[in-house]
Amino acid sequence: MVISPILLLMLTTQVNAHEGEHSDHKMTLGGFYENAAIKVDKELVSCTLSMGTKALCYRITVDVGANTDVDAGPWCPQNINDDSGQSGIWLEGGKVYDVDGKFIKNLATFYKDDQWQLFNPKTGKVRVTDSKQACLAAARPDVDPKYHNYCVQCLPSYVEKNTTLTYLIPAKPHLLKKPQKVSPDSGVGVAFNGVKIESSAPVDAILGAHTIAPFDDCGGHVNTHVGYHYHAITGCTEKAAQEHVEGDHDHDKLSQEVAIGYAMDGFKLYTHHNLDSTEAQNLDSCGGHFTKDAGYHYHVNEPGKNQILTCFNAEPGCVVEGDETSCTANRRPPPQDCKEGDASCIPGKRPLPPECENVDDVKACLDSHRPPGKK
Numbered sequence: 429m430v431i432s433p434i435l436l437l438m439l440t441t442q443v444n445a446h447e448g449e450h451s452d453h454k455m456t457l458g459g460f461y462e463n464a465a466i467k468v469d470k471e472l473v474s475c476t477l478s479m480g481t482k483a484l485c486y487r488i489t490v491d492v493g494a495n496t497d498v499d500a501g502p503w504c505p506q507n508i509n510d511d512s513g514q515s516g517i518w519l520e521g522g523k524v525y526d527v528d529g530k531f532i533k534n535l536a537t538f539y540k541d542d543q544w545q546l547f548n549p550k551t552g553k554v555r556v557t558d559s560k561q562a563c564l565a566a567a568r569p570d571v572d573p574k575y576h577n578y579c580v581q582c583l584p585s586y587v588e589k590n591t592t593l594t595y596l597i598p599a600k601p602h603l604l605k606k607p608q609k610v611s612p613d614s615g616v617g618v619a620f621n622g623v624k625i626e627s628s629a630p631v632d633a634i635l636g637a638h639t640i641a642p643f644d645d646c647g648g649h650v651n652t653h654v655g656y657h658y659h660a661i662t663g664c665t666e667k668a669a670q671e672h673v674e675g676d677h678d679h680d681k682l683s684q685e686v687a688i689g690y691a692m693d694g695f696k697l698y699t700h701h702n703l704d705s706t707e708a709q710n711l712d713s714c715g716g717h718f719t720k721d722a723g724y725h726y727h728v729n730e731p732g733k734n735q736i737l738t739c740f741n742a743e744p745g746c747v748v749e750g751d752e753t754s755c756t757a758n759r760r761p762p763p764q765d766c767k768e769g770d771a772s773c774i775p776g777k778r779p780l781p782p783e784c785e786n787v788d789d790v791k792a793c794l795d796s797h798r799p800p801g802k803k
């Protein structure tokens with residue numbers, strides 16, 4: 429869909445209204461990301477956005493291993509008798525399901541495929557990945573056959589110490605003529621609690637190996653590259669936002685809408701439902717709209733969709749390594765060694781970049797992350 433000239437005008441007006449208010453804007457941003465594991469640069473940094481536009485960006489660095497504010501888990505039930513309090517959720521066909529013991533027991537019926545057998549029929553014990561090694565082998569794109577028919581979970585403790593994610597988010601959104609689909613490698617944004625808001629989980633690859641990689645009740649799970657991250661917004665992040673709203677941001681309070689973080693393109697992300705349980709009205713194809721008090725912003729999709737945001741109306745920033753300030757630079761994987769010969773290891777002992785972790789065609793994904801001219 430092409431943005432209508434009127435919306436474009438509204439967006440432009442909104443964005444321009446904020447020009448020259450960067451210091452104020454920045455204060456707001458710093459106020460949101462209040463957590464010892466999150467560092468927001470005091471100054472805006474010169475950056476290159478994902479399509480090459482030079483801009484000024486907020487730089488937000490999150491030490492994902494040290495983000496103890498986040499209460500993650502549980503994911504897999506241990507036994508088919510476990511109830512929903514001992515496990516997380518699964519998203520299917522637009523709906524949210526509890527991955528309780530009953531769900532695990534019923535998988536063959538649920539997916540009409542009798543190859544599902546995630547538990548020991550004698551003891552009822554669920555086959556759960558129980559080590560970092562198992563988590564890596566079961567979560568890689570071509571699931572290690574040893575871990576077919578497993579409930580896959582990676583624990584926060586598997587994330588290496590000092591694993592940081594650095595976000596470059598344009599301080600002033602750079603509008604696109606045409607919305608851009610949120611791709612698996614771009615990510616959606618970053619929540620105010622420092623948790624990465626991810627693109628859709630690759631459920632086809634997961635289910636293809638007869639595995640389930642549940643999300644906790646907050647819509648998140650862990651991989652070793654980005655730590656705990658969301659694939660659905662279920663309401664856990666609202667509390668933090670609300671506490672903030674009650675404070676010094678009267679505008680947000682008046683609107684009954686709850687902001688939860690920033691999208692990669694610099695617009696704010698709001699919950700699907702407002703505080704009064706109503707849904708936002710007149711949303712465009714990206715789930716965005718313009719309100720007098722909050723300006724242009726997105727409302728995230730319902731959790732069952734496995735797609736938090738559909739598209740960006742402005743050029744996305746990105747996650748970079750170290751002090752890199754360009755989103756178009758060669759995207760290097762995190763600097764940690766992996767075992768040569770592992771499918772998730774690039775020769776030269778680098779693990780796959782997170783965006784290529786769970787794709788069908790790893791080679792094509794890697795190629796698409798090389799800068800032009802280096803193919």
Ligand SMILES: [Zn+2]
Pocket residue numbers: 626629649650651657659
């Ligand atoms: Zn994930």
Ligand SMILES: [Zn+2]
Pocket residue numbers: 685698708717719725726727
């Ligand atoms: Zn709204």
